[in-house]
Ligand SMILES: [Zn+2]
């Protein structure tokens with residue numbers, strides 16, 4: 001029963017149904033690495049920080065990515081490898097325009113096959129329908145029908161992605177999102193796109209032991225003030241906390 005779970009308000013934690021306890025991860029030294037990232041961002045103003053100025057991709061510049069008041073969440077996971085060496089993982093929350101693999105950043109959780117074969121075609125269809133809705137603005141009856149069609153495709157896309165999203169935890173267990181999500185009710189879209197889950201999933205696959213996690217926002221602050229450039233934020237309650245109990249499971253037993 002999920003109703004009996006205690007409210008959770010801290011940085012990175014979630015209730016684990018298997019163990020019946022809350023698993024958590026402190027900030028540790030990750031915030032220091034986050035601040036280094038921000039210093040770097042201030043200087044280079046682009047996502048491909050490993051590339052030289054000459055090699056830099058213009059489509060990964062913040063001027064391009066942060067148009068229309070957009071900004072993004074970024075995350076840093078401070079880890080130890082099995083030999084005790086420090087490994088720092090970095091993640092950006094999922095970007096529009098299909099930016100997925102960039103050197104120096106952990107990859108997305110869902111596979112390239114899912115992206116190429118399901119997400120991209122559906123997104124293209126949704127975009128085409130949006131154009132059609134604009135073109136039929138003078139004909140409300142037709143526009144309503146196209147809107148319904150767009151909603152159907154968009155819901156189908158979310159459901160397919162959710163069906164195939166597979167998480168790995170620190171016991172080496174793998175489970176699909178629907179078997180992991182610990183809140184009752186509908187699973188929101190975009191679960192697994194945030195930095196925390198991307199970082200933890202990658203660390204588990206690489207057999208790294210996480211020591212600290214920090215997530216910060218970069219880009220124009222949101223009008224409501226809910227996100228301010230340079231500030232650190234806890235993992236979100238809506239999408240991340242319900243999966244973090246599973247994802248963090250086994251973390252305390254890693255040597
Ligand atoms: Zn989140």
Ligand SMILES: [Zn+2]
Nearest residue numbers: 016018019249
């Ligand atoms: Zn557990």
